[in-house]
Amino acid sequence: MSIQNPTIMVVEDETLLLQAITKKIKLSNMDVLSCSSGQQAIDYLNNLDELPDAVWLDYYLKDMNGLAFMQKLKANPKWENIPVLVVSNSASPDKVNTMLGLGAKKYILKAEYRLDEIIKMIKDFISNEGTSKEQ
Numbered sequence: 001m002s003i004q005n006p007t008i009m010v011v012e013d014e015t016l017l018l019q020a021i022t023k024k025i026k027l028s029n030m031d032v033l034s035c036s037s038g039q040q041a042i043d044y045l046n047n048l049d050e051l052p053d054a055v056w057l058d059y060y061l062k063d064m065n066g067l068a069f070m071q072k073l074k075a076n077p078k079w080e081n082i083p084v085l086v087v088s089n090s091a092s093p094d095k096v097n098t099m100l101g102l103g104a105k106k107y108i109l110k111a112e113y114r115l116d117e118i119i120k121m122i123k124d125f126i127s128n129e130g131t132s133k134e135q
Contacts, residue, residue, distance in 0.1 A: 006053035006126045007031040011041045011069065012087075013061045021056065024115045028123065038064035042072055045079055052082060053126045056118070057104075059088035059095070067095075070102040083125045087118060 008025050012018040013036050025032045033052055035041035038061045045051065055073075059066035066086050073079045086099050086107040096107045105125050108118065 005029060005031055006123075007033060007050070008054050008056055008122055009033040009035060009041060009044065009052035009082075010056040011035045011038060011061065012056070012058040013037060013063075014058075021115060024119055025122075028119050030119075030123070037061055038069045038072075041069070045073075045076075051079065054122050055082055055084045056122060057084050057086050059086055059090075059099075066099060066104075067102070070099060070104060074102055083122075085118070085122055085125065 008030050010021050018034055022032045022034045057066050084104045086104045087110055089110055091109055099107050
């Protein structure tokens with residue numbers, strides 16, 4: 001059973017990139033929560049009735065890095081199972097392993113993928129999550 005119009009939270013502090021990602025996701029029949037800072041994303045999560053189906057997380061944010069964001073996410077039992085896709089301009093093995101260790105589903109370099117490919121990855125996570133959840 002697939003989720004109808006899943007919601008993706010995009011945490012990206014480059015305004016033009018955030019707008020481009022938001023537009024592409026909407027064209028893919030998904031809803032978007034656009035956040036230009038880690039704190040804005042945390043505030044949204046605190047106030048949302050329904051959590052997003054996945055998070056697109058830029059590693060380098062002006063107010064906190066991806067590591068700090070993931071730690072906040074994992075510290076809250078309500079948020080800890082939201083699939084997170086980390087999208088960054090750089091990836092050292094340590095950084096990638098740390099983020100994956102904190103529960104990120106995937107860590108990818110922006111330069112290696114087109115927006116369409118990243119959006120497809122997110123859709124795949126959501127459909128896989130939907131089929132593997134048993135409660």
